[in-house]
Amino acid sequence: MTDKEEVKLFTREELKTRNTREDAVMVIHNGVYNVTNFLDEHPGGEEVLLEQAGKDATEPFEDVSHSSDARSLMKKYKIGELVEADRTPTKGAYAPDWNNDQPQEQGNAWSSWLTPLLLGIAATFLYRYLFA
Ligand code: HEM
CATH class of the missing domain: 1.20.5 (Single alpha-helices involved in coiled-coils or other helix-helix interfaces)
Structure with a gap:
């Protein structure tokens, strides 16, 4: 997804059911990521991703302290963002x-x-x- 494309907005509610191997979507820092095609490639394994699918994976994602490579790789899987009402205010080290x-x-x-x-x-x- 490039910056110029219009950002697609999702609600947490509609993502809840997207938690299968055929359709795995998760929220990280208010961004929505479709990791279905990444399951096989994730160095941390598909199990952890499937466990988080349909949910907000921000905390588990940060707990692993992913590298900057991982962070730029995830852009590839971004499909949109959460609607304003469902966003978590970003705080802590990542947004002073x-x-x-x-x-x-x-x-x-x-x-x-x-x-x-x-x-x-x-x-x-x-x-x-x-x-x-
Ligand atoms: C789009 C989302 C994600 C991407 C692109 C991604 C990418 C990566 C990459 C590239 C690595 C290799 C180490 C590094 O470069 O940091 C890694 C490791 C790992 N990831 Fe993820 N990851 C994602 C989401 C998650 C989530 C939600 C979890 C949940 C627990 C997770 C758990 C792990 C674990 C446990 C490792 C460590 C594997 C090891 O060191 O043996 N990842 N991830």
Whole structure:
């Protein structure tokens, strides 16, 4: 599948029954993969794939820590994606949660110029007190 083709959308419900040797489809990171023709070739064996067929295999897939070769190979079997409502928000190492980091950085930025500001105000009063 190339980027230019329109992405086909699936629901988790309709994938549940696609769990046979003749039609093995699974979800990995919200992508939908038809691994029917890959069963024989999978270095990890067809059993593990059939066990996950019809389900979300993201966790077992990541537990094995597949190589980058495996990750680029899987593109070949991608047939679409989950509909928006059925997606799992991606989090953790594979999609850093930038939103979570930003307020913390802003907090640091705020406190990092609050101290000089207070020192400045204190110096102003000290100056006035000494020389007024
Ligand atoms: C489209 C999906 C998948 C692709 C393209 C794929 C591809 C591969 C490849 C290329 C390897 C060789 C080692 C490596 O390069 O990392 C491998 C190993 C393995 N895979 Fe997958 N895999 C897929 C899904 C799964 C799933 C869902 C499981 C579920 C448990 C799984 C379990 C394993 C295991 C256990 C090995 C290790 C085999 C060994 O080291 O003896 N794979 N896979």
